[in-house]
Amino acid sequence: MEVIIRETYDEMSQVAARMISDQLLRKPNSVLGLATGSTPIAVYRELVRLHREEGLDFSQIKTFNLDEYLGLAPTHPQSYRYFMNNHLFDHVNIPRGNIRFPYGHAHAVETFCEWYEAEIERCGGIDIQLLGVGTDGHIAFNEPGSSLGSRTRLKTLTEQTVRDNARFFDDIDQVPRFAITMGVGTILESKKICVLASGMGKADIVAQAIEGPVTASVTASALQLHRDVVVIVDADAACKLARADYYRWVHDQKSRLHQRDG
Numbered sequence: 001m002e003v004i005i006r007e008t009y010d011e012m013s014q015v016a017a018r019m020i021s022d023q024l025l026r027k028p029n030s031v032l033g034l035a036t037g038s039t040p041i042a043v044y045r046e047l048v049r050l051h052r053e054e055g056l057d058f059s060q061i062k063t064f065n066l067d068e069y070l071g072l073a074p075t076h077p078q079s080y081r082y083f084m085n086n087h088l089f090d091h092v093n094i095p096r097g098n099i100r101f102p103y104g105h106a107h108a109v110e111t112f113c114e115w116y117e118a119e120i121e122r123c124g125g126i127d128i129q130l131l132g133v134g135t136d137g138h139i140a141f142n143e144p145g146s147s148l149g150s151r152t153r154l155k156t157l158t159e160q161t162v163r164d165n166a167r168f169f170d171d172i173d174q175v176p177r178f179a180i181t182m183g184v185g186t187i188l189e190s191k192k193i194c195v196l197a198s199g200m201g202k203a204d205i206v207a208q209a210i211e212g213p214v215t216a217s218v219t220a221s222a223l224q225l226h227r228d229v230v231v232i233v234d235a236d237a238a239c240k241l242a243r244a245d246y247y248r249w250v251h252d253q254k255s256r257l258h259q260r261d262g
């Protein structure tokens with residue numbers, strides 16, 4: 001795992017946006033895995049800026065979102081599709097037909113999930129997957145105890161996640177209890193993974209995920225098994241990392257190497 005520590009949320013978001021824009025420049029028809037939550041908002045803002053001011057092209061990409069609440073229509077202001085329209089899709093030139101989302105209705109969830117998995121494969125797999133981390137260590141909606149080999153499926157949210165996400169709803173009773181989510185196994189098949197975490201509230205779980213044991217109790221820890229993961233955190237989220245000095249040192253040494261070679 002490569003761990004990149006930046007002082008502020010804006011700086012860490014810049015690094016992540018650059019990573020995605022480099023991917024699009026290298027491969028204009030990339031398949032992107034996208035995340036919601038408050039953490040990636042500034043990444044999307046920067047991608048929109050790059051599109052408007054530097055012509056970053058989204059016309060050939062395909063996107064797969066990680067998760068969606070069960071039963072929320074795309075027009076519901078708290079649905080993840082609404083979030084993505086609002087923060088990215090409505091502001092860049094991605095064809096609507098290239099956007100895939102794990103919608104679902106309770107009566108046909110299994111068929112839908114099988115289709116979603118097959119569709120990812122049909123598109124050649126996800127080139128780069130953006131991820132946030134829940135305060136209980138979940139990635140997408142893979143709550144503690146999720147199988148590390150899990151695939152796209154229906155998940156029941158934990159009470160902690162319902163409480164965490166209540167801030168986006170008028171009332172905690174309105175927070176859906178179910179979601180369709182890519183599985184840990186699905187996520188681990190992405191070619192590259194970029195994980196973001198910001199703020200003191202994530203410091204403990206980030207340390208457990210990166211430096212603790214690989215365990216289904218913290219599904220983000222499964223990322224340790226992936227060959228190409230970059231974790232980008234701000235100083236607050238990094239403050240419980242035992243090897244923070246080493247990660248900073250690695251970054252300095254690599255910069256020097258690039259300067260020397262460049």
Ligand code: GLP
Pocket residue numbers: 035036037038039040066067131132133134135138139140141161165
């Ligand atoms: C939700 C999403 C996750 C996201 C997490 C963290 O539960 N399903 O994909 O990573 O929230 O959200 P935030 O970035 O707001 O802390």
